[in-house]
Amino acid sequence: MSTQLTHPAVSCLEVSKSFADLEVLRAISLDVAQGEVVSILGPSGSGKSTLLRCMNRLEQPTRGLIRIHGDPMGYLEEAPGRFRELPERDVARQRRQIGMVFQRFNLFPHMSVLENIIEAPLRVLGSGKAEATEKALDLLARVGLSAKRDAYPEQLSGGQQQRVAIARALAMEPRVMLFDEPTSALDPELVGEVLDVISDVSRSGMTMVIVTHEISFARDVSDRVVFIDNGSIVEMGPPQQVIDHPQEERTRTFLSRVKQAELA
Amino acid sequence: MTMQSTATPVQLLPRRDYVTPVLWVVLFFMVLGVVINLFTNPRWRWDVVSQYIVSEQILAGLATTLWLTALSGIVGIAIGLVTAAMRLSKRAPLRMIASVYIALSRAIPALVLILFIYFFAALVPNIEIGLPFLPPLISVPTNSVITQFAAAVIGLTFILGAHLGEIFRGGVLSVDKGQQEAARALGMPPSTTQLRVILPQAIRVSTPAGANDLISLFKNTSLVSIIGYTELLTTVQSIYARTYETIPLLLVACIWYMALTLLAMGAQRLLERRMSRGFSR
DSSP states (O other): OGGGGGSOSEEEEEEEEEETTEEEEEEEEEEEOTTOEEEEEOOTTSSHHHHHHHHTTSSOOSEEEEEETTEETTEEEEETTEEEEOOHHHHHHHHTTEEEEOTTOOOOTTSOHHHHHHHHIIIIIOOOHHHHHHHHHHHHHHTTOGGGTTOOGGGSOHHHHHHHHHHHHHTTOOSEEEEESTTTTSOHHHHHHHHHHHHHHHHTTOEEEEEOSOHHHHHHHOSEEEEEETTEEEEEEOHIIIIISOOSHHHHHHHHHHHHHHHO | OHHHHHSOOOOOOOOOOSHHHHHHHHHHHHHHHHHHHHHHOGGGOHHHHHHHTTOHHHHHHHHHHHHHHHHHHHHHHHHHHHHHHHHTOSOHHHHHHHHHHHHHHHHSOHHHHHHHHHTGGGTOSEEEESOTTSOOSEEEEHHHHOOHHHHHHHHHHHHHHHHHHHHHHHHHHHSOHHHHHHHHHTTOOHHHIIIIIIHHHHHHHHHHHHHHHHHHHHHHGGGGGGGTOOSHHHHHHHHHHHHOOHHHHHHHHHHHHHHHHHHHHHHHHHHHHHHTTTOOO
């Protein structure tokens, strides 16, 4: 445990992923330091969401290993260098330290806002109901939705649903937060309120990996930007470098296309 | 704008419909015919119907029918859930067992199945439990296990379980994939994911078709009269075999089947309303 401080929060080592004949990720290696905010940019189909989903093992990499705070995701290190795949309930235990926010929110429609937030703390962490509720109400206040505690997801706008989804993920007190295109399914006028909440979370020192198409948001919130194309990392570095002065032709092409789309 | 508001006022008329009034007239005469027959045809024998409708013998038969429905329903739901889980399992042997079971229940007529189970002793005289190729640990005569009641419950449950299994499977498949991903991402183990997230939503979708199946079960209990188990229909049959008052006694059975089915439909609506929490559709 004492060695954990020396581990990166997220460490991907030569991660590859294929679906049938399609190679989506090609030997990607990427470390995210504790407290670091990393944005992943790239054209659709570049594999950026797949990489994120491999981090909490919603997808299983075909090759390579991902460690979260040194813990090999999906495996038990039986002996140095020998990894045995874990049963799903043990992987579930590993996932508790990783929060995830989805493009399509994925709130539980049969539960109220409050029930959505306290469900996992109650069932997974074994928290008491009073304690979980108190924490949930704090989180709801933080995302500005205290008044909606008893509403059902379908009664909320997309932006409100996504803020609840962020609160739900934070209720597990994760060490790492993953955001999978958190504003892509939102009407344009609702994007801002969700980005504000994500910025707020980043200021709390949370380790975050964000897959996004919001270039200016990525520039503002990230310590580091990774540009992925065709399953490989093309370029990475501080946002001022990758976004404002990209070195690679593919990065430049992508950024100019996104800027044109934003102006249109 | 000013141009339009000063123009001649428009008059909007509904579409011409000659068919609906004609249908109303036809319906009126159909209902009239039935009502007149009910009152004037002496062969309905309403006196006999009223004599038997709440008689002790009929109520006892009805109670048996209800008991058979309740027991088969509960066991059937349990088997349905297990069957759905097996068909959706990632383990091939479980999927195969469930598929064969469903295929059998589809292929064999309910009446034949109930007879087959009742006469099972002719095929397997003793039920033995133990390890393959070793002397059995437990051995009992089949006839002592498969009574009329047991054959009735097994037969009805066999059919209902397979049917509900497919309905529940459809319900599970209808739940958005993102739901399971969200639950897994929150660190929920598979059992919690299924019980707390997937199943409540799957049950909601399955309720209309499932309730329909349970109501059908109530009526299908009459099939077990074939093996002489004394439920409502068998009771009615035994009375008219004696008195030859066939129509009035079948009417007694029909009135009870209809009354309780209507009641069950009301319960189904209440259940569906309760389950629609968080869904406006």
